[in-house]
Amino acid sequence: MSEQATLPPPPPKFDITPEELGQNAKDLIIHIKQATAHLINSCTDNSTANFDTIILPLAGIDNEVKSRIQYIALFQAISPCADIRKASSVVINLVDKAYLNIFQNEDLFALVNRVRENMSPYVIDEEDTRLLNKFHWMFVEKGMYLTGKSRERFTWISRRLIELRVKFMEILGTDPGCLWKSKEQLAGVPLGRLSTGADEDGRDNLYRIPLTKPITNLILSECRISETRKDVFLHSSTRYKANVEIFREIIVLRNESSRLLGFPSFAARKLSQQMLGSPARVDHFLQHLHDALEPLAEEEMLKLQKLANTYDPIHLWDFDFYHTRMLQEQSHVDHEYISQWFPAKVTIQRMLGIYGELFGLQFEKVEALESSHTWHPDVDVFSVWEENKSSFIGYLYIDIFPRDGKYNHAANFNIYPSYLDTEGKQTPVVTALVCNVSRAEPALLRHTEVITIFHELGHGIHDLVGKSKYAMFHGHRTVADFTEAPSQLLEYWCWVPDCLQKLTCHYSHVSHEYHQHWLDSQEEKDVIQPPMEIPLDLAENLGATKHINQGILTLRQVAFSKFDMQIHGPASHRDVETMDIPELYNSLLENTTGLRGPGDGYYWGNGHVTTSHYVWGQEASYYSYLYTRTLAADIWSSCFKESPMSREAGSRYRRQILNHGGSKDEYKAVQDLLGRVSTLAAYLRDIGCQVTPLPLKC
Numbered sequence: 001m002s003e004q005a006t007l008p009p010p011p012p013k014f015d016i017t018p019e020e021l022g023q024n025a026k027d028l029i030i031h032i033k034q035a036t037a038h039l040i041n042s043c044t045d046n047s048t049a050n051f052d053t054i055i056l057p058l059a060g061i062d063n064e065v066k067s068r069i070q071y072i073a074l075f076q077a078i079s080p081c082a083d084i085r086k087a088s089s090v091v092i093n094l095v096d097k098a099y100l101n102i103f104q105n106e107d108l109f110a111l112v113n114r115v116r117e118n119m120s121p122y123v124i125d126e127e128d129t130r131l132l133n134k135f136h137w138m139f140v141e142k143g144m145y146l147t148g149k150s151r152e153r154f155t156w157i158s159r160r161l162i163e164l165r166v167k168f169m170e171i172l173g174t175d176p177g178c179l180w181k182s183k184e185q186l187a188g189v190p191l192g193r194l195s196t197g198a199d200e201d202g203r204d205n206l207y208r209i210p211l212t213k214p215i216t217n218l219i220l221s222e223c224r225i226s227e228t229r230k231d232v233f234l235h236s237s238t239r240y241k242a243n244v245e246i247f248r249e250i251i252v253l254r255n256e257s258s259r260l261l262g263f264p265s266f267a268a269r270k271l272s273q274q275m276l277g278s279p280a281r282v283d284h285f286l287q288h289l290h291d292a293l294e295p296l297a298e299e300e301m302l303k304l305q306k307l308a309n310t311y312d313p314i315h316l317w318d319f320d321f322y323h324t325r326m327l328q329e330q331s332h333v334d335h336e337y338i339s340q341w342f343p344a345k346v347t348i349q350r351m352l353g354i355y356g357e358l359f360g361l362q363f364e365k366v367e368a369l370e371s372s373h374t375w376h377p378d379v380d381v382f383s384v385w386e387e388n389k390s391s392f393i394g395y396l397y398i399d400i401f402p403r404d405g406k407y408n409h410a411a412n413f414n415i416y417p418s419y420l421d422t423e424g425k426q427t428p429v430v431t432a433l434v435c436n437v438s439r440a441e442p443a444l445l446r447h448t449e450v451i452t453i454f455h456e457l458g459h460g461i462h463d464l465v466g467k468s469k470y471a472m473f474h475g476h477r478t479v480a481d482f483t484e485a486p487s488q489l490l491e492y493w494c495w496v497p498d499c500l501q502k503l504t505c506h507y508s509h510v511s512h513e514y515h516q517h518w519l520d521s522q523e524e525k526d527v528i529q530p531p532m533e534i535p536l537d538l539a540e541n542l543g544a545t546k547h548i549n550q551g552i553l554t555l556r557q558v559a560f561s562k563f564d565m566q567i568h569g570p571a572s573h574r575d576v577e578t579m580d581i582p583e584l585y586n587s588l589l590e591n592t593t594g595l596r597g598p599g600d601g602y603y604w605g606n607g608h609v610t611t612s613h614y615v616w617g618q619e620a621s622y623y624s625y626l627y628t629r630t631l632a633a634d635i636w637s638s639c640f641k642e643s644p645m646s647r648e649a650g651s652r653y654r655r656q657i658l659n660h661g662g663s664k665d666e667y668k669a670v671q672d673l674l675g676r677v678s679t680l681a682a683y684l685r686d687i688g689c690q691v692t693p694l695p696l697k698c
Contacts, residue, residue: 008392011381012071012415012430015372018087021072025091028068029098035061040107049114051124055132058112059470061102063419066471067427069095070415076173077407078375078399078434085173085405093166097159103135103142104155112136127469127663134472137273143261150260157257161250168246168615173405176239180206181228188224190336193438211236212408214436214449220320222336233317234598237605247609248581251567254619255576267569270620275481275627275667279569282623286565288680289626290558290592292689296551301594304549313596316589323549331545335446338542341504341534342445343514344400344437345380350503351454352382352396354493355461358650359658360387363396376403384429384464393464394418394429400453401443402436409611410435410452412459417474418466429475431463442507442514447542450503451494458487465654468663478662481624482631485670486658489632489640495546496644497539504534550687552593557626559592564614564622582606631670633683638674 016024039057043049072095076088102108116136124132143154180199183191186207194207194215209215209232219232254266263269267279276282304314304322307329314322327333352363362385366373369381378401384393397415402408416430433456437443445453463475476483493499508518509532518529534542563585570576586602589595598604608614613622639649656673670678 008383009428011366011369011373011383011395013372014075014375016075016084018081018083021075021084021087022091024068025072025095028065028072028095032061032065032095032098032102035064036102036105036108040105040111043111046111046114049111049118051115051119051128051132054111054115055128055135058102058108058135059131059472060422063471065095065099066417066474067419069099070413070417074413074415074432075375076169077411077413078432080376080403080405082405086170089166089170093162096162096166100142100158100162103138104144104158106144109139109144112139126665127473130663130665131470131472141261141269143257146260154257154260157253157260161253161257164246164250164253165616168243168250168609169612171240171243171246172610172612173407174240175404176211176408177235178211179209179232179235181209182206185225185228186219186223189219189222193218193440211239212402212436214402214438217320217448218438220317221324223321226315226318226321229317229321230315230598234604237607237610239610241606241609243609244582244606247615250615251579251581252573252576254568255570255573259573265569267565267620270480270568274479274621274624276623279565282561282565285627286558286561286623290555292680292684293551293555293558293687296687296689297555297594298551300549300551313594316593316595316597319549319552319595326548327545331541331548333538333541333545335448338534338538339444339446340508340518340530341506342447342450343505343507343510344443344445346505346507346510347445347450347503348398348400348433348453348457350505351457354499354502354645355457356387357645358647359461359465359654360647360651361385361393361461361464362387362389366395375399378403392428394431396460396464397430397432399432399434400437401439406436407434408436410456412456412463412476414463414475417463417471417477418468419471419474420469426467429464429466431460431475433457433460442510442517444507447494451491454494455487455491458490461490462486462658462661465658466661467659468661470663473660473662475661478666480618480621481627482662482666483628484625485628485631485635488625488629489635492632492636492640493644495543497536497543499644500539500542501533501536504539505532506530506534547686547688551689552595554626554687555593556589556595559588560613561623561626562592563588563608564618564620567614568620581608630680630683631678633686634674634678634681635670637682637685 039054039061043053069092072088073092075084076092079085079088112135116132119132142158143151146154180203182205191207194209197206197208198204199206209219216232216236220229223229258266258269261269263272265279271278271282276285301314303326304319305311307322307326308314308318324335327335356362363382364385366381366383371377374381374397376399379397379399382396382398384396385391386393394416411434413432413434415432416428418427418429421427433453435453435456437445437449459476466475468474494503508515508529515529566584567576567579567581570579582605583602585608586597586605590597590602618624635653639653640646643649653673657669660669
């Protein structure tokens with residue numbers, strides 16, 4: 001083993017003040033301006049403009065920005081200090097504007113344009129070609145072909161959209177509020193996961209229900225009192241009202257700027273760079289799915305009504321409860337009982353074991369860290385190596401418990417991307433899993449949380465094994481309608497009985513304290529301690545629940561996808577200006593799924609502004625969550641289903657898909673892996689449909 005392999009660089013430090021964060025951003029902005037000016041001034045003769053003199057230096061600037069901006073932006077989501085979170089939001093706005101200026105520089109655009117017009121495709125490899133085309137598109141999308149008042153208006157809109165996005169995300173980071181309910185109103189809910197206290201009116205002996213996703217999901221799934229479920233659902237649907245007008249302005253301005261560029265809509269503009277290519281193809285894909293799923297969803301609705309003993313429609317706030325009962329009664333699955341085999345930190349370490357076995361990786365927990373190397377005492381840090389510590393890859397941070405001001409969903413945050421440095425060496429990766437698991441003792445995961453965390457860790461693995469030359473294409477930085485496919489593929493391991501046993505460890509085996517906790521919770525004495533791994537029959541029963549209500553659940557995603565396409569693809573600008581966005585969202589949700597709201601119209605919530613999806617991440621691309629599931633299902637069925645822990649299959653998949661990130665054509669990469677064009681067949685079988693499949697790319 002080499003000395004270099006045994007002595008990795010120390011993990012980054014996070015003990016930073018708001019002032020230092022501001023200085024970091026200021027230094028980066030100065031670097032962007034100086035490096036851009038130097039690049040332009042170095043090319044005094046257009047005849048010397050080529051890939052080496054223009055595109056590689058521009059890639060160097062982009063690498064530097066991406067290797068510093070992710071760190072600065074992270075604090076907005078994870079810092080325990082409100083002032084630091086605020087500072088991060090403010091300076092990210094400034095850095096984004098400085099980065100935007102690169103691609104609004106006419107002199108630099110002329111040079112990039114010249115390189116692109118004169119570059120032979122035989123001179124550079126595929127990743128270089130994609131980089132050149134990506135840079136050119138970034139200039140075009142910033143309005144560089146516009147002139148006069150159109151250019152001025154477009155520039156103003158671009159800056160305004162950054163401001164609106166930052167404000168929107170700030171609001172999502174605020175306290176979502178809470179409800180207070182009595183023990184009787186929470187019948188069926190495991191009260192140990194809630195805190196007690198007095199509400200604003202001084203009523204004591206109540207339970208606090210924070211309107212965060214894990215707790216609202218718990219109430220909707222477990223509470224036997226329909227009025228409580230309704231109250232929690234409707235209050236959850238009206239969080240972050242300050243975002244409603246911000247959202248409207250974002251949608252209107254996106255449409256206007258896209259029309260200035262010559263596109264009929266923002267959706268047409270965005271999709272021109274993605275796998276499906278156009279709104280028409282997305283609409284066709286969604287309609288094909290809808291038509292295939294509708295008969296299945298109708299059958300599922302009848303079963304739910306029978307279980308609920310009603311002929312009335314099932315309400316949106318009742319679906320999760322009856323879905324959970326169906327899992328328990330039809331498949332003998334009690335998710336609260338099963339969660340005993342998923343103690344949070346142990347389960348996550350076992351997840352890392354599966355990833356290590358499958359992809360040839362080694363994870364080691366970093367002990368005796370200085371406090372400056374994490375942003376909170378709850379955070380665990382792992383060094384990540386190639387198998388047998390043959391080479392160091394980077395660091396994985398795991399931050400699983402909720403706290404005030406923290407990002408309140410589950411996500412993976414890349415902190416430092418990897419790319420080839422000036423010496424041709426791959427730089428280390430730093431990536432973070434951020435989620436919100438109940439702090440109850442013991443902290444146990446429901447199976448849905450296991451899937452979510454396994455999925456998000458999948459994005460981290462994509463980061464860690466990325467081997468692209470440029471940060472632009474590192475890890476998960478693929479086209480938007482491929483990004484989720486690798487993580488969705490990895491969800492399949494959470495349903496395989498043998499793999500579930502590898503993930504599990506009954507909490508009573510974790511420590512003496514936990515064993516005592518388990519003993520104290522038993523009504524009878526002299527009980528036999530449960531086995532360490534989940535019993536095979538229980539794992540098989542859990543696996544059998546995968547298909548239950550998938551018609552309705554998938555149609556819910558179809559509804560969200562149709563909403564995304566309709567707000568971003570109006571027939572005219574007047575249509576988007578007059579669009580009733582909350583009504584559209586709620587009506588699509590009700591009418592596509594068959595689940596009902598409170599009645600009297602569709603003005604009961606603003607769920608579209610309680611998530612970042614349509615603003616920063618999946619704008620005009622929400623359909624990709626479904627599209628990538630079809631890719632994931634096909635890859636699973638073809639490569640892993642027969643032998644999920646096959647090292648050969650894992651190595652081949654890593655080599656042909658994960659290592660490249662976005663540096664190769666994603667559609668062709670999947671086709672090469674499968675040896676054919678991908679279809680919907682495996683996905684439709686997976687959710688219980690049997691229809692004639694169409695190719696995924698129309």
